[in-house]
Amino acid sequence: MLLKNDGLLPLKKDELKTIAVIGPNANSRAALIGNYHGTSSRYITIAEGLQDALGDDVRVLFSEGSHLWKDRTENLSKYPNDLISEALTVAELSDVVVLAVGLDETLEGEQGDTGNSDASGDKVNLLLPQSQRVLMDAVLALGKPTVIVSVAGSAIDLGEPAEKANAILHVWYPGARGGKAVAELLLGKVSPSGKLPLTFYHNDQLNLMPAFTDYSMKGRTYRYFEHEPMFPFGFGLTYGDVSVKAAEVKQKDCGCCVITAEVTNNGSVDTQDVVQVYCQNEGSENATLNPRLVAFKRIDCPAGQTVTVKLHVNEQQLKVVNEAGERVMEGSPVFYIGMGQPDAVTEKLSGHKSVVCKL
8 A cells, every 4th residue: 555655656767776675574575475375486575576677777775774673683793773884875875765664474463373473463562663663763864765665464653754754655465476566566567556454543542442352442443533543544545646526426216325426537647546435324323433434446547537436335334333233224324435534634645535425
């Protein structure tokens, strides 16, 4: 998912002479495959993917930069952060920096995962290990154009580096040959178009939520969260400029609704994107705090063109759940049609508002 981009991406190959690929996940096979995997006939790391894609035309410099979680990469090193100087040298010599950070199966998994370094699988918090935070701060302090490639199977709070970086691409665990896919995204061979399937909270917001053993939904998930997250559920940018310009909703005799939306790509890049429909039952005391996702559809959006898309919402999705656990029709359904949630954070990050329709 492309979570931030000030125009640095996609990288233009013909404008590059040297690119730095830095970080403990830049040339790591373990960071590609997560903790459910077989054995591939070939692995392509992020560094290798960029080397293959750029060939002899662009010089690719690599530095591990830091250990994944230890304070030094060499146990015999007298000082911590033993590769910082190398990383800074590589960055200084480059036009653009790709900072590949994140986790792997040694740092996250399922609860009770004895292959995990903590034998638990559960992360202590949403922050990256201290060694990586030191690396990010040092590299970003140089002021070089920098894209952070976050490799992890869960939500990450990048902290201040998220504000300083020019672009952020969260690639999850992209698979054995994921480095090839990452290179294609960075170089614009394809446009990112994924949407977050969960909320990326700020780390300090975890204290606002109920205990893990408390099944109350108060303050939990996008439907009940009362604050501004780092990146909201359903969010994701593209290299295009896609937005819903107009929409209408019609209810059929069966009780279901058909929403017709006009979607325009005002950008110069062809892309796919995901139209999302959220619903709120105004006037119902049983409605979720925030509008809930009731329909979505992936579409092709050619540059400079408008496409028409139809989305269906069945009758059950128009109902709310009362205290007895029954689905009932209450209040007046209001629909928000856009490329993400109808909230201030999504609007600020994407620059577009949702279109509102009522029955």
